[in-house]
Amino acid sequence: MKVMRQHTGATVGVSFIVLLLLASLFAPLPYDPKATEGGASLQAPSGAHWFGTDGAGADVFSRVIDAARIDLSLALAGTVLSLVLGVVLGLAASTKGKGSERLVRGLDAFQAFPLLILALALVTLSGNKLYMVVVAIALINIPRYMRLLRSEVLSLRESRFVEAAMAMGASPRRITFRHLLPNVWGVVLVQTSLTIANAIVVIAALSFLGVGVSAPTPSWGGMIRAGAGNMSSGEWWIASFPGLIVLLCVLAFNQLADAIGDTTARSHR
Amino acid sequence: MSDELVLDVRNLAVTIDTPDGVVNPVRGIDLQVHRGEIVGIMGESGCGKSTTVKGILRLLGPNSHVTADTINLVGKADLAHASKKVMESIRGRHIGFVAQNPFGSLNPIYSIERQFYEVQKAHKTGAKKAESREIALSMLKGVGIVAPERVLSGYAHQLSGGMAQRVVIALATTLGPELLFADEPTTGLDATVQAQILDLISGLVRTENRSMVLVTHDLGVIAQYCQRAVVMYQGEIVESGDVMQVMVNPQHEYTKKLIGSVPKAEGRLNVAR
Amino acid sequence: MSLVEVDSAVKTFASRVRGRDPVRALRGISLHIEEGETLAVIGESGSGKSTLGRAVLRLLDLDEGSVRFDGTDLGGLSPHAMRAMRADMQIVFQEPYESLNPRLTVGGIVSEPLEIHQPRLKTKEIRRQVLATLDRVGLPGDAARRLPGELSGGQQQRVGIARAIISRPRFMVLDEPTSSLDLSIRAQILALLAELQEDYKMAYLFVSHDMHTVESVSDRIAVMYLGEIVETAPTSQLFASPDHPYTQTLLSARLSADPRERHAYQSYAGDLSVTSPASA
Numbered sequence: 064m065k066v067m068r069q070h071t072g073a074t075v076g077v078s079f080i081v082l083l084l085l086a087s088l089f090a091p092l093p094y095d096p097k098a099t100e101g102g103a104s105l106q107a108p109s110g111a112h113w114f115g116t117d118g119a120g121a122d123v124f125s126r127v128i129d130a131a132r133i134d135l136s137l138a139l140a141g142t143v144l145s146l147v148l149g150v151v152l153g154l155a156a157s158t159k160g161k162g163s164e165r166l167v168r169g170l171d172a173f174q175a176f177p178l179l180i181l182a183l184a185l186v187t188l189s190g191n192k193l194y195m196v197v198v199a200i201a202l203i204n205i206p207r208y209m210r211l212l213r214s215e216v217l218s219l220r221e222s223r224f225v226e227a228a229m230a231m232g233a234s235p236r237r238i239t240f241r242h243l244l245p246n247v248w249g250v251v252l253v254q255t256s257l258t259i260a261n262a263i264v265v266i267a268a269l270s271f272l273g274v275g276v277s278a279p280t281p282s283w284g285g286m287i288r289a290g291a292g293n294m295s296s297g298e299w300w301i302a303s304f305p306g307l308i309v310l311l312c313v314l315a316f317n318q319l320a321d322a323i324g325d326t327t328a329r330s331h332r
Numbered sequence: 333m334s335d336e337l338v339l340d341v342r343n344l345a346v347t348i349d350t351p352d353g354v355v356n357p358v359r360g361i362d363l364q365v366h367r368g369e370i371v372g373i374m375g376e377s378g379c380g381k382s383t384t385v386k387g388i389l390r391l392l393g394p395n396s397h398v399t400a401d402t403i404n405l406v407g408k409a410d411l412a413h414a415s416k417k418v419m420e421s422i423r424g425r426h427i428g429f430v431a432q433n434p435f436g437s438l439n440p441i442y443s444i445e446r447q448f449y450e451v452q453k454a455h456k457t458g459a460k461k462a463e464s465r466e467i468a469l470s471m472l473k474g475v476g477i478v479a480p481e482r483v484l485s486g487y488a489h490q491l492s493g494g495m496a497q498r499v500v501i502a503l504a505t506t507l508g509p510e511l512l513f514a515d516e517p518t519t520g521l522d523a524t525v526q527a528q529i530l531d532l533i534s535g536l537v538r539t540e541n542r543s544m545v546l547v548t549h550d551l552g553v554i555a556q557y558c559q560r561a562v563v564m565y566q567g568e569i570v571e572s573g574d575v576m577q578v579m580v581n582p583q584h585e586y587t588k589k590l591i592g593s594v595p596k597a598e599g600r601l602n603v604a605r
Numbered sequence: 606m607s608l609v610e611v612d613s614a615v616k617t618f619a620s621r622v623r624g625r626d627p628v629r630a631l632r633g634i635s636l637h638i639e640e641g642e643t644l645a646v647i648g649e650s651g652s653g654k655s656t657l658g659r660a661v662l663r664l665l666d667l668d669e670g671s672v673r674f675d676g677t678d679l680g681g682l683s684p685h686a687m688r689a690m691r692a693d694m695q696i697v698f699q700e701p702y703e704s705l706n707p708r709l710t711v712g713g714i715v716s717e718p719l720e721i722h723q724p725r726l727k728t729k730e731i732r733r734q735v736l737a738t739l740d741r742v743g744l745p746g747d748a749a750r751r752l753p754g755e756l757s758g759g760q761q762q763r764v765g766i767a768r769a770i771i772s773r774p775r776f777m778v779l780d781e782p783t784s785s786l787d788l789s790i791r792a793q794i795l796a797l798l799a800e801l802q803e804d805y806k807m808a809y810l811f812v813s814h815d816m817h818t819v820e821s822v823s824d825r826i827a828v829m830y831l832g833e834i835v836e837t838a839p840t841s842q843l844f845a846s847p848d849h850p851y852t853q854t855l856l857s858a859r860l861s862a863d864p865r866e867r868h869a870y871q872s873y874a875g876d877l878s879v880t881s882p883a884s885a
Binding site: 234 | 662664688690691692696704705707708717772
């Protein structure tokens with residue numbers, strides 16, 4: 064909790080995310096996010112409709128809040144999958160064998176693909192299955208975890224305390240779980256916070272392109288896409304509010320990453 | 333050694349502002365250096381010996397303040413009240429400084445020749461490049477480097493630690509300063525290299541009748557190369573005097589304890605008892 | 606039979622700089638260490654002394670030659686058998702802080718050899734032994750709950766020693782165990798190591814660059830120079846009448862803390878640093 068006191072940005076960010084999640088899960092929304100009122104379409108923000116209404120007459124505020132449920136859950140699910148597989152594969156890639164070298168070569172080849180396009184293709188070919196969005200996020204982020212783990216673990220393996228553990232007869236398994244992993248946890252947490260931010264952007268990008276979460280279920284990317292056409296005719300609120308929320312979420316997780324990075328760096332000294 | 337004073341420091345103190353408040357790493361330091369003598373400042377880590385030297389030379393960071401009744405570089409200036417500009421003109425010309433890590437003192441992206449020229453330029457000696465090169469060659473020969481041409485055209489990373497420290501000493505003495513400060517100049521070097529470097533630097537002082545302040549944690553360096561010794565403990569001088577007296581017949585409890593800690597050749601079983 | 610026997614050990618490392626010659630760290634080293642004795646290995650940087658210490662513990666594999674511990678050829682052991690062997694042979698490092706896992710408490714660090722080699726031991730018994738060992742190396746019991754970063758350099762090195770002795774090894778490599786410590790702390794640690802050797806009848810391989818330290822702790826001294834042992838002799842004999850010119854150079858480079866004793870430094874013909882810009 065000391066972290067929070069010293070990092071106002073992270074405190075504000077985390078509070079914002081938690082509030083957003085709680086609101087999307089439990090709070091009574093002023094309007095049904097999927098309901099449309101023909102007569103009340105394209106209304107500017109007002110006391111009745113804080114964020115205005117969209118082309119179909121749905122309340123933008125209700126939709127933005129409701130979208131957090133699906134967008135954030137997908138982002139979290141994708142991040143957890145990336146984290147688990149990335150750490151396991153990253154550990155495998157940081158041993159001193161031939162196999163680990165091959166794994167790294169394969170990683171290089173894989174990362175040469177434009178991963179967002181790969182993700183797009185996967186989700187489309189699966190017939191817009193939501194679990195494929197999670198898989199796509201993992202595909203993009205697993206290599207990042209692997210590289211991070213590999214560079215951290217390789218330098219830790221050279222450290223004196225790992226040499227000391229070998230000298231006392233610790234098994235490779237014991238060295239991994241007692242000496243290596245606890246010492247990479249800090250950077251993994253930082254990476255995880257950044258991954259969530261990245262996942263939110265990827266999901267928004269996919270929905271913007273019309274894959275993944277599809278209408279009428281509200282999603283930030285989908286709302287931006289729907290409102291994009293209205294920008295030129297002056298109805299700025301339809302695309303701007305979901306865009307702003309994406310921006311704030313990314314900022315919040317970046318702040319959190321900074322705060323975690325600071326504290327782990329300090330406790331290392 | 334003569335009675336002629338070269339440096340006279342009275343009541344020097346250093347304060348440093350830290351996030352946790354103001355600290356006083358060094359207090360009430362009096363230090364006199366005479367022409368031709370080597371004064372050793374000894375003590376363990378954290379005793380303030382390096383801070384003292386950096387305070388005299390005004391090489392401490394922006395959060396620190398140096399106060400003193402006087403830091404008289406006799407005949408030149410009172411460093412306690414000298415401006416930044418005056419300090420810059422004095423360092424290098426009248427006072428040479430040799431730090432512990434030679435690679436920190438050398439610029440990695442300039443050739444050694446260029447670094448000699450930079451010294452000439454900084455002090456506006458008017459020496460041209462060719463002239464600076466001649467001076468550099470003779471300085472490098474003077475510090476025992478056999479192939480000075482090769483060293484001059486090379487860079488710091490091509491040198492071993494001992495060679496780099498020789499180059500730093502040559503740079504520090506290029507303009508013939510009458511007073512040298514050396515802060516742990518051989519810590520981290522092999523014993524054989526240490527002996528060579530210390531023989532060299534003390535020889536430079538002796539033949540040219542200069543003076544030196546030598547900061548070290550190594551009692552052997554004090555005993556073998558200094559005429560006078562100053563013992564520091566927790567930011568203050570606890571004992572000072574002739575080396576023979578301080579090292580052979582120490583008065584202060586801390587000095588006694590320090591000298592008693594030197595490993596003795598009495599066989600290993602005696603260590604335990 | 607000696608406790609430790611090294612026979613014609615050779616180890617070559619590929620140079621980190623491409624195009625440079627490989628580093629021949631050990632060029633046919635043979636030595637033996639008896640039960641309860643201290644053999645010091647002295648040498649300067651690049652002499653291969655630290656490589657030797659690690660090779661003896663088989664923390665790295667030799668290119669040629671063998672290491673026998675208590676008659677067993679360590680090179681022939683399976684990884685599993687080698688790990689079991691390590692209860693008997695330990696190491697204390699030069700860098701006290703770097704050798705301790707910053708995420709573990711002192712108690713967790715010191716108990717680890719017991720958890721590895723005596724997995725059936727009860728938690729309570731482990732705690733009892735940890736506290737007894739901490740006490741033995743001069744640390745208070747409440748140190749067990751601290752993190753290494755909260756201790757001073759001398760205390761950290763005591764933790765390193767406690768970890769090394771808790772499995773009651775018969776042999777320890779001490780790799781410059783006092784080089785990074787202040788003089789007064791150094792004396793305490795050397796005294797502690799001497800006491801422990803007496804109590805537990807351990808043999809030491811004491812790796813050092815410092816003649817003063819070596820003179821005070823060792824029974825015999827091996828002088829290493831560029832991957833070879835140029836001279837081995839009982840301590841007093843080596844200091845009284847050094848045979849090899851390099852040993853004479855090392856002795857002359859010693860700086861006595863007594864100003865009445867003077868040595869004149871004499872250089873050694875093979876000393877690369879004197880004449881040419883060394884490449885390393």
